[in-house]
Amino acid sequence: MSAVALADLTTFRLGGPARAVVEARTETELVDAVAHADAAGEPLLLVAGGSNLLVADEGFPGTVVRVATSGxxxxxxxxxxxxxxxxxxxxxxxxxxxxxxxxxxxxxxxxxxxxxxxxxxxxxxxxxxxxxxxxxxxxxxxxxxxxxxxxxxxxxxxxxxxxxxxxxxxxxxxxxxxxxxxxxxxxxxxxxxxxxxxxxxxxxxxxxxxxxxxxxxxxxxxxxxxxxxxxxxxKGMVLDAADHDTWSAGSFFTNPVLTVDEAGVLPAGAPRFPAGTDAAGRPLVKTSAAWLIDHAGFAKGHGAPGPATLSTKHTLALTNRGGARTADVLALAREIADGVERAYGVRIVNEPVLVGCSL
CATH class of the missing domain: 3.30.465.10 (Uridine Diphospho-n-acetylenolpyruvylglucosamine Reductase; domain 3)
Structure with a gap:
């Protein structure tokens, strides 16, 4: 076990230290590491590719298990x-x-x-x-x-x-x-x-x-x-250490799924796709988070020259320009979600898992 910054384990390259990190290369090691943490009452975070995590600047107060199994x-x-x-x-x-x-x-x-x-x-x-x-x-x-x-x-x-x-x-x-x-x-x-x-x-x-x-x-x-x-x-959606547009968690917001009535408040040009029905059998409509972000006034690169900006290639990705903290990304995410809600009455929500932080 060793103290490791979560920034070293995530594609956002953000996040403070974990109390301890255990690497599991076999299924037995993985199960044993999880069972040991549970028996000790230790908070546990599983990390593999780290591509869907945004971890607090304060880090994680428990054990991180790196899932390194293969085959x-x-x-x-x-x-x-x-x-x-x-x-x-x-x-x-x-x-x-x-x-x-x-x-x-x-x-x-x-x-x-x-x-x-x-x-x-x-x-x-x-x-x-x-x-x-x-x-x-x-x-x-x-x-x-x-x-x-x-x-x-x-x-x-x-x-x-x-x-x-x-x-x-x-x-x-x-x-x-x-x-x-x-x-x-x-x-x-x-x-x-x-x-x-x-x-x-x-x-x-x-x-x-x-x-x-x-x-x-x-x-x-x-x-x-x-x-x-x-x-x-x-679109900056293939990892490249030299390209800060890929220092992200990919698409940060999911596409909203709305009832027909909720979608009725959207402009005529907003994308609409059938999305099945809800539990009551009402038809659902999926729209594009990227379209909402762009048309609410947030262009590619929004936030520059700050440490966290929208990608210069795709409005759905929030990026770390090299000196960001998790707090910077969260502030940008709130700004965008608030702006979309003001413009269209739709609250877009995060896709990455937020660890020790929230919007």
Missing amino acids: VRFGSEDVCSGSFVTAAAGEDWEAFVATVVARGCAGVEAMAGIPGSVGATPVQNVGAYGQEVSQTLASVRTYDRVDRRVRTLAVGDLDLGYRTSLLKRSRVALAGTHAESRYVVLDVTFQLVLAGGVSSPVAYPELARALGVAVGERSTVAEVRAAVLALRGS
Whole structure:
């Protein structure tokens, strides 16, 4: 164990010291580290890629477990049921996408370049360019910190929604009043399509234009992955230590999901996409947080020359220009959320997990 600044473990490069950091390279080490912290009543924070965390400047008053498990295992494969692929929670997501694309499997190629680990993807139900993890997820093996046992949760058990899941919402106070995740992801199994390298239907207009195909048509998984990496790179959404636009947590705000009545207050030009129904059966509409931010008067680079600004490439990313503190990012986030609410009556909310801080 050693004292480490969380700034060294997150893509925002922000956050004060942890009381202690333990690295878990095997599943046994991961479970043992979690169980030990729980038995000691120690607050616990799990960190893998660190791409979806904003940690307080004061740091974290407990143990940080670095999830460094790795490995990709291909199971049964046939044309009808596809390819079942299991990856360790600590496996790098982009490396996983590259591996399955090289094998010709389809289903995750449009999510190339997303920073972070495989284990985080079902927690957030990660998605990009018309694909979501929920479309190919088969099951998740977890360590249940309440029952103190390993449990496998099928996709139907996970209650997946837009950037949410049972894994994200199931939080318990195991150390005082500090609410923590009940489930620790150990590995994730996907059911991918075996189509000889042919991609899933391209669902996102911007990606379709980049590929020179119509929405609903197909390309190859390799071409889709390459096009997505180029698009993400142009928006500062592929990690690059030399580019401060990537010193971020990616998209900071989620796209608002509204009732039809709530969406009725938006200007005629605001994007609107069907988003299913709520618990009462009322239709829902998803709009674009980036559009709201931009049209509320917050342009790319807003906040310059301050230490925290909107990305110069994409209005949905808040960035650390090199000398920022977490407090600077929070102040910018509040300014933008308040401005959008004043302009449109819609409160946009953060996507990254806030540790020891709040908006």
